[in-house]
Amino acid sequence: MNHDQKHQKPKTPTITLRKFVLSDVDAFMSWAADPRVTRFQRRDPYDDPADALAYITTHILPHPWYRAICINNTPVGSISVKPAAGEDQHRASIGYRLAYDYWGKGIATEALKLTIKAAFEELDHLERLEAIADVDNPASQRVLEKAGFKKEGVLRKYVRLKGESRDMVMFSFLVSDAV
Amino acid sequence: MDEEVTLRLCNLADVDDLYEFASDDKVSAWCRWDTYTSKEDLLNYMKTGMIPHPWMRVICYRGRPVGSISVTPYTGADRCRAELGYVLASQFWGKGIATKAVKLTLETVFKDLKDLERVEALVDVNNFGSQKVLEKSGFTKDGVLRRFWIHKGRVRDMILYSFISTDPLV
Numbered sequence: 303m304n305h306d307q308k309h310q311k312p313k314t315p316t317i318t319l320r321k322f323v324l325s326d327v328d329a330f331m332s333w334a335a336d337p338r339v340t341r342f343q344r345r346d347p348y349d350d351p352a353d354a355l356a357y358i359t360t361h362i363l364p365h366p367w368y369r370a371i372c373i374n375n376t377p378v379g380s381i382s383v384k385p386a387a388g389e390d391q392h393r394a395s396i397g398y399r400l401a402y403d404y405w406g407k408g409i410a411t412e413a414l415k416l417t418i419k420a421a422f423e424e425l426d427h428l429e430r431l432e433a434i435a436d437v438d439n440p441a442s443q444r445v446l447e448k449a450g451f452k453k454e455g456v457l458r459k460y461v462r463l464k465g466e467s468r469d470m471v472m473f474s475f476l477v478s479d480a481v
Numbered sequence: 482m483d484e485e486v487t488l489r490l491c492n493l494a495d496v497d498d499l500y501e502f503a504s505d506d507k508v509s510a511w512c513r514w515d516t517y518t519s520k521e522d523l524l525n526y527m528k529t530g531m532i533p534h535p536w537m538r539v540i541c542y543r544g545r546p547v548g549s550i551s552v553t554p555y556t557g558a559d560r561c562r563a564e565l566g567y568v569l570a571s572q573f574w575g576k577g578i579a580t581k582a583v584k585l586t587l588e589t590v591f592k593d594l595k596d597l598e599r600v601e602a603l604v605d606v607n608n609f610g611s612q613k614v615l616e617k618s619g620f621t622k623d624g625v626l627r628r629f630w631i632h633k634g635r636v637r638d639m640i641l642y643s644f645i646s647t648d649p650l651v
Contacts (some may be wrong), residue, residue, distance in 0.1 A: 390631055410641050429636060430628045455624020458645050459561055459599040467561040467598045472641075474627055 307322065314408035319369040319381065319416055326370060327355050329377040342436045343399065344463060367421065371413045378404045381413050385429070392429040394421065398445075404426045405441070407442050414449035422477050429477050434460065434470040445469040446473045486581040488538035488550065495539055496524050498546040502570035511608050512568055513632070522601065536594055540569065540582045547573045550582050552590050552600060561592075562599040564623045567614075574610065583618040591646040598646045603630065603639045615642045619651035 303445065322330075331354055333339045340347045348354045362368045366385060370377035379400035384392040400410050422428055435442040443463060447453070451473035459467040491499075497593050502508045503517040517523045531549070540548035548569035555562055565586070569579050591597055602620065604611045616622075620642040629639045 313604065392631060392636055432626075452627075454626055455622075455641065457599075457601075457623050457641065458561075458621075458643055462558045462561050462596075472624060472626065476628055
């Protein structure tokens with residue numbers, strides 16, 4: 303057997319980012335209805351596609367920057383960039399979610415890299431991207447590190463998640479960090 | 482010194498005392514607000530911003546208002562945390578008054594504000610005075626948030642400090 307082939311890591315599939323459309327609701331449910339994916343999110347998993355459709359309509363479509371992470375144009379997750387409120391338009395926070403079957407393939411890292419580039423190009427005045435990951439979510443922390451984010455510290459009891467206050471790790475990526 | 486620093490609710494009659502430092506450029510330099518140039522404007526802020534505030538106190542030294550301190554909670558999923566802010570007349574800097582005010586605040590704010598578990602404070606990397614106040618009051622430095630905040634037109638690195646309800650009072 304070819305020794306190199308045996309030890310090669312599987313390649314990350316080619317991914318693209320695009321805006322959501324309403325007909326993506328079924329794909330959306332593949333991660334939004336999964337408690338393994340929503341475990342570190344504020345929301346509970348969706349049961350009803352009608353609720354998911356309402357969320358796409360009222361939250362995703364009008365959002366300043368929300369994209370579907372796609373393989374062969376089929377959404378397998380989503381990533382969003384939310385500018386800070388008020389005068390701090392130089393700062394925005396990133397969130398992302400991926401269907402469970404697509405974890406561990408480098409997809410989230412790749413989506414982040416594409417998003418960092420697009421966000422600094424498209425959002426005026428943007429200087430700082432930030433993201434927080436639960437201390438008990440090392441997979442997400444690794445994704446952020448691999449994408450080039452710098453860990454700034456652990457923020458104790460920072461947010462309430464499903465009835466409990468959680469310690470979160472804060473990461474940032476500055477426009478000057480881009481290589 | 483300790484008994485000489487007290488906290489109490491603000492009332493409109495405090496306007497003259499508060500105006501003394503609110504109109505001082507040295508004081509407003511590190512604050513989000515610009516130096517006040519009219520008592521009318523300050524009175525308005527006291528009516529709309531200070532008196533209805535969820536947790537705001539006047540800092541008194543020997544019974545006289547010399548500053549203010551506030552804890553502003555976030556909402557929704559973030560309601561377990563609140564931001565500390567304080568301001569002190571410049572002639573009273575360097576006497577440990579702000580530190581005493583912060584300690585007095587930490588003694589009661591977790592009981593006063595429902596759901597509160599974390600008090601945090603954002604301090605400019607160059608504001609060494611305020612960094613010392615927080616460190617002496619028992620806050621932990623969480624980290625430096627790079628280019629976090631626009632302060633009077635300039636983007637600044639800020640140090641984030643926190644005090645959790647279970648942390649020991651010093």
